[in-house]
Amino acid sequence: IKVEELAEAQKRTEIKVEELAEAQKRTEIKVEELAEAQKRTEIKVEELAEAQKNTELALKDLARTVEFKIGGLGRKWGVESERSFRNGLTTILSDTGYEVLNYIVRDTEGFVFGHPSEIEIDVIVTGGKTLVVEIKASVSKSDVFVFLKKGEYYxxxxxxxxxxxxxxxxxxxxxxxEVADQFNVTICDSITDLATSISP
Structure with a gap:
């Protein structure tokens, strides 16, 4: 009986060993699958990193292009262009019934710039309303503050x-x-904006 029991126990042990071996085999397959998935993930990450790098380079190229074009626009809109635009605008508005005035005065007390200087102020009178206008190639935050001082001086x-x-x-x-909006200064960067702003 003891021998039979031992033989039965041995048989059960062998079955357990086979089951463990099978489980180990399945585990190894899973590990291989995970390793393969990890490899594919790493390849994807590398591809994404490369795509990100290409995108950043493209954005830098775009930024340089935009900066170049804006710089060109600024150069074209120099002092002479400002005067030409002012003269053309004056002619058009005068022909359509607007009164356009150009003040060139000496600010002896330095009210606008903090030191004595010549101040030029353009004024449009329409429908009994007075509009003070500034024509510039570009407008910065400080330009808005100077324009406000010109308005006060006028x-x-x-x-x-x-x-x-x-x-x-x-x-x-x-x-x-932002500063212009805060102090109720209208900025026109298109013909449509200008037409709306000077309408009576």
């Missing part, structure tokens, strides 16, 4: 109330637009 020397202050420009910095 009121000081003429005693007239300003109904609207308008800056006309093809390029405006984001900070300049």
């Amino acid at each position: 009121t000081k020397i003429t005693g007239k109330k300003i109904d609207r202050m308008i800056m006309i420009t093809p390029f405006v910095e984001d900070q300049a637009r």
Whole structure:
């Protein structure tokens, strides 16, 4: 009986060993599958990293292109262009019934710039309203503050109330637009904006 029991126990042990061997085999297969999946993941990560690198290079190229074009626009819109645009605008508005005035005065006390200087202020009168206008190739935050000082100076020397202050420009910095909105200065960077702003 003991021998039979031992033989039965041995048989059960062998079955367990076979089951463990089978389980080990399945585990090894799973490990291989995980290793293969990991390898594919690493390849994907490398591909994504390469794509990200290419995207960053493309964005840098785009930024350089935009900067170049804006720089070209700024160069084209120099002082002479500002004068030409002002003269053309004056002619068009005068022909359509607007009164356009150009003040060139000597600010002897340095009210606008902090030192004595010549100040130029363009004014459009329409429907009984006075619009102070500034035409610039580009507008920065400091340009808006200077324009506000010009408006104050105009009121000081003429005693007239300003109904609207308008800056006309093809390029405006984001900070300049924020300051303009804060102080109710209208910035026109398109013909549509300009037409709407000067309408009676």
